[in-house]
Amino acid sequence: MNQLLQQIINGISLGSIYALIALGYTMIYGILRFINFAHGDVFMIGAFVGFYSAPHISKLVGGSIIFSGILVMLLAMLICSLLGVTIEKFAYKPLRSRPKLTVLITAIGVSLFLEYGGQLIFGPDPKLFPTIVPSMAVVDTQNLVIGSNSIVAIVTAAILMLILRFIVFNTKMGAAMRAVSYNHQAAALMGININSIISFTFVLGSSLAAAAAILYSSVYPSINPLMGIFPGLKAFIAAVLGGIGNIYGAALGGLIIGLTETFVTGYLSPTYRDAISFGILILILLFKPSGIMGKFEAEKV
Amino acid sequence: MKCHLPKLYLLLSLILCGIILIFEKNISPYYYQVIVYIGINIILASSLNIINGFAGQFSLGHAGFMAAGAYTSAVITSSMHISPGSLASYPAFLFSLICAGIIASLFGLMVGIPSLRLKGDYLAITTLGFGEIIRVIIQNLDFLGAARGFTGIAKLSDFFWVFGIISILIFLVYNLINSTYGKGFLAVRDDEIAASAVGIDVTRYKVIAFVFGAFFAGIAGGLYAHFVTYINPSQFGFLRSFEIVVMVVVGGMGNIIGVIISAAILTILPEALRSIAQYRMVIYALLLVIIMLLREGEFLGGRFNIKRLWKKSPAET
Numbered sequence: 322m323n324q325l326l327q328q329i330i331n332g333i334s335l336g337s338i339y340a341l342i343a344l345g346y347t348m349i350y351g352i353l354r355f356i357n358f359a360h361g362d363v364f365m366i367g368a369f370v371g372f373y374s375a376p377h378i379s380k381l382v383g384g385s386i387i388f389s390g391i392l393v394m395l396l397a398m399l400i401c402s403l404l405g406v407t408i409e410k411f412a413y414k415p416l417r418s419r420p421k422l423t424v425l426i427t428a429i430g431v432s433l434f435l436e437y438g439g440q441l442i443f444g445p446d447p448k449l450f451p452t453i454v455p456s457m458a459v460v461d462t463q464n465l466v467i468g469s470n471s472i473v474a475i476v477t478a479a480i481l482m483l484i485l486r487f488i489v490f491n492t493k494m495g496a497a498m499r500a501v502s503y504n505h506q507a508a509a510l511m512g513i514n515i516n517s518i519i520s521f522t523f524v525l526g527s528s529l530a531a532a533a534a535i536l537y538s539s540v541y542p543s544i545n546p547l548m549g550i551f552p553g554l555k556a557f558i559a560a561v562l563g564g565i566g567n568i569y570g571a572a573l574g575g576l577i578i579g580l581t582e583t584f585v586t587g588y589l590s591p592t593y594r595d596a597i598s599f600g601i602l603i604l605i606l607l608f609k610p611s612g613i614m615g616k617f618e619a620e621k622v
Numbered sequence: 623m624k625c626h627l628p629k630l631y632l633l634l635s636l637i638l639c640g641i642i643l644i645f646e647k648n649i650s651p652y653y654y655q656v657i658v659y660i661g662i663n664i665i666l667a668s669s670l671n672i673i674n675g676f677a678g679q680f681s682l683g684h685a686g687f688m689a690a691g692a693y694t695s696a697v698i699t700s701s702m703h704i705s706p707g708s709l710a711s712y713p714a715f716l717f718s719l720i721c722a723g724i725i726a727s728l729f730g731l732m733v734g735i736p737s738l739r740l741k742g743d744y745l746a747i748t749t750l751g752f753g754e755i756i757r758v759i760i761q762n763l764d765f766l767g768a769a770r771g772f773t774g775i776a777k778l779s780d781f782f783w784v785f786g787i788i789s790i791l792i793f794l795v796y797n798l799i800n801s802t803y804g805k806g807f808l809a810v811r812d813d814e815i816a817a818s819a820v821g822i823d824v825t826r827y828k829v830i831a832f833v834f835g836a837f838f839a840g841i842a843g844g845l846y847a848h849f850v851t852y853i854n855p856s857q858f859g860f861l862r863s864f865e866i867v868v869m870v871v872v873g874g875m876g877n878i879i880g881v882i883i884s885a886a887i888l889t890i891l892p893e894a895l896r897s898i899a900q901y902r903m904v905i906y907a908l909l910l911v912i913i914m915l916l917r918e919g920e921f922l923g924g925r926f927n928i929k930r931l932w933k934k935s936p937a938e939t
Contacts, residue, residue, distance in 0.1 A: 356743045415915055422680060423914055425743060426871050429864055430910035437903035557747065596758035599751030606748055607736055 323465040328587045329580070334471035334540060336579020337478035341533035342556030343563070343571040344485060345526030351502040351566035352522050355421060358428035359408055360530060361553015362435035363401050365546060367531030368450065368538045369443055370397040375451040390453040394477075394535045398528035405527030406520050414516075439546030450542040453535070474536040481532055482572055485525065489568060494521060502566065551595060555582070558602040564615025573613060577601075628796055635789040643782040654781070658849055660889045661784035662842050667869040667885040668791055668878070669838035674867065675876035676799060677831030678811025680746045683733060684839050684866045686753030689858035690729050691722035691840025692847035693766055696775045698722075699848065706776050715778045719787075719844045726840020727833045729756065734832030738825050750860050761855045771854025772847075779849040787845065791838055795878060798834070807831060811876075868910055 342364055349357045375393050382389040412431050416424045460467040489495035500508040501518045509515050537552065538544050559578040563570025578598055585597045605612065649657070666684060673681045698718035704711045733752045740748055761769050798804050806827045809817040818824045847853045865888070873884030891909075895902035 356747065412911055412915070421743065422871070422875075423917070425680070425746065426867070427911055427914040429867075430907050430914060433864070434904060434907035434911065437907055441900055441904055554747075554750075558751075561744070561747070590762070592762050593758065596755050599755050602751050603736060603748055603755075606740055606744060610739060610744065 323462065324587070327465050327467075328583050330467055330471055331587075332580035332583035333576065334474045334579075335583060336576035337475050338533045338537045338540070338575075339552065339556045339559050339579050340572040340575025341478050341481060341529045341536070342552060343559040343575045344482070344568060345530050346557050347560040347563070347565055347568060347571040348498075348522050348526050350560070352498065352519060353413070353417075355413075355424045356428065356557065357413075357526075358425070358553075359431040359435060360526065361549035361551075361556070362432050362439070363405055363408075363527045363549070364530040364534045364537075364552060365439060365544075365549030366404055366435065367397045367401045367534030368544045368548065369439070369546075370400045370531070371453065371535045371538060372448060372450055372544060375453050379451075379453070386453070386455050393453050394532055397531040397535055401527040401531035401534075402524040405523040405530075409520060409523045414519075436546055436550070443546055445546060447543045447545040450538040450544050452539070452542075454539045468540075470536075470539045474540055477532065477536060481529060485529065486568070488525070494518075498522060555598045558598050561602060562605050562612055564612025567612070567614045570612055570614035628793055632789055632793040636786055639782050639785045639789065642785075643780065656890065656893055658779065658781065658784055660886045661781075661788055662846050662849070663866070663869060663885040663889045664788050664882050665784070665791055665838055665842040665845070666866045667873065667881045668788075668795060669835045669842070670866050670870050671835075671873075671876065671878070671881045672795065672798075672807075673831050673835040674870050675874075675881070676804065676807040676811060677828060678807075678875075679828055679831060680743075681733070681749040681832070681835070682746045682860065682863050682867060683749035683751075683753030683756075684835075685858040685860060685862035686749075686756035687726040687729055687836040687839035688843035688846070688862070689753075689756055689760060689853075689855065691719075691726040691843030692853050692858070693760060693772065693843075694725040694840070695719055695722035695844030696772050696847045696853060697766070699776055699778065700772075700774065704776050704778065706778055711776070711778055715783070715848065719841050722840040722844035723837040724840070726843065727837040730832040730834075730836025730839075731829060733836070734829040738828060750863065753858075753860055753863055757855045757858055760858075767854070769855060771852055773852050775847050775851045775853070777848060777851050779845045784845055784849075787838075787841060792878065792882075799878070803827070803830065808876075872910075872913060 342360065345360050345363075346357065349355075349360070371393050374396050375389070378392050378396070379386070379389040382392060408431055412427050413424060416427055454470045454473045457469050458466050459469050459472055487495075489498060497508070497513045497518050498521065500511065500513055501515060505515055508518075533552075555578055556575065559574035560571045561574070562577060563572070563574030565571075578601065581597060581601065582594055585591075586594050666688065670681065670684050673679050695715075695718035698721055699714060702714055704714050729752075733749055736745075736748055760766050766772055799807070806817075806822050809820070809822050810824050810827045814824055843858075869885045869888050870881055872888065873881035892902055892906065895905060898905075
């Protein structure tokens with residue numbers, strides 16, 4: 322029983338991190354209709370911003386570890402959203418009217434550039450992420466250990482998702498985003514500046530990825546320049562599972578993928594961990610391609 | 623007379639491969655290795671070109687087919703204890719390559735079936751997933767060496783095998799494209815709905831493209847395994863698939879000659895950049911993005927336009 326509870330807690334904390342990354346995929350897909358393959362690498366950059374800035378910030382702030390943790394996260398979010406907007410301006414914007422395939426390959430190119438650039442600048446070897454979340458066991462019984470970092474990950478992710486929900490559904494900017502995702506041209510005719518909405522979407526998506534990176538690195542403290550690939554792919558699967566373009570779907574999908582993965586690791590074999598997510602993806606695409614919460618879009622001739 | 627021309631070319635290139643085989647010992651081992659890699663990449667890129675370029679199904683799982691072929695042929699030749707150079711090694715190697723192709727095309731069939739319902743980005747990510755699943759399964763099979771890799775494969779591939787198979791592949795592709803099947807592929811690629819409206823069995827064509835492409839990817843895997851003599855699952859990760867896709871895209875989707883040239887160039891490029899080894903993958907990635915940004919048309923032969931870098935795209939208005 323305790324082991325089951327342990328797996329569930331671990332699964333939810335991993336799942337809420339996937340959900341944060343998945344939200345970025347789903348929003349960008351909703352607006353631009355393409356998969357931003359570089360999203361996982363923006364996540365990686367976020368972790369490295371945390372790695373390099375955390376010692377300085379904690380020295381600057383002094384004793385309060387919670388305050389410095391929040392500052393590190395905000396800094397990573399700021400830098401990653403700048404990075405996201407830059408990628409969009411230089412790589413994706415000139416290709417907006419071109420075939421999907423061209424954009425997809427450009428995204429792969431950007432992703433490779435960030436990965437190998439990261440290996441060049443940060444070095445290819447794994448690094449130990451500094452503790453920015455006070456690490457202690459909140460619950461510690463015989464075979465149930467709930468670490469504070471899991472709790473912090475779950476709570477922070479929940480707060481960020483509530484903020485995102487507020488932005489998308491209760492502000493003017495969010496209304497504009499939803500309008501653009503329905504129809505670019507019609508939105509432009511209503512006086513919405515498409516370019517600034519797209520940039521804003523990239524800011525939101527990338528900063529969520531950065532926050533996810535800080536949380537992820539606090540739970541799994543070994544970071545390296547290729548760390549973004551698999552969380553990125555799995556978050557994408559989560560977005561598809563929940564129904565791509567749907568914000569609630571991304572959150573739900575992230576939780577499902579996180580839970581399944583922890584259960585497979587815990588009860589079957591850790592080596593099948595990566596295969597199971599792809600298996601889920603193939604099953605969902607075969608039987609319900611629009612995802613759990615997605616709408617079916619009929620193909621137009 | 624005209625219809626015999628491709629057959630003549632095939633005969634001629636096979637003879638040429640045989641002649642070059644005689645001089646094989648005079649080539650320095652390093653250049654020889656690069657030449658064989660070029661050959662293997664040409665096979666991979668040309669076979670992916672059938673799926674991506676002609677049938678228009680964006681596949682990111684080619685390394686998975688390659689892995690299936692590599693392991694199949696390695697298991698067959700190892701269980702037969704073939705020694706390189708013996709007379710029995712040639713038919714045995716041919717047999718193992720054909721088996722490699724068949725197993726890979728079975729996987730192609732498995733991937734082809736979901737592709738009936740999916741397109742574009744979804745298909746890309748599904749095929750990527752299939753490739754990864756094949757890799758993870760191999761990683762967990764102990765008789766294939768699991769993550770340690772499969773060692774002690776006889777070195778049976780040489781210039782003749784690799785380039786002989788290229789000749790046959792190009793011959794087949796050329797004839798396929800100029801047959802009714804080829805026209806069917808192009809119709810499916812250009813407009814699926816219109817194609818099915820004029821009575822083309824879209825499903826069949828898509829599956830055929832996957833099976834044919836995977837068959838040769840499997841053979842390329844077999845050739846690769848018998849050239850490097852050691853394979854492990856991490857050699858067939860999705861970065862490998864990306865590399866092959868990049869070759870096809872740079873060469874021009876659906877352009878037979880262009881894909882061959884770009885496979886050769888993109889194999890040489892990392893080798894040429896070896897002196898600045900730590901920058902080479904960064905330069906490679908950057909080149910990829912720049913090529914994509916500058917390309918004017920959809921296919922090779924599409925003009926490059928420097929102005930595109932600062933020109934506003936029409937969608938912005």
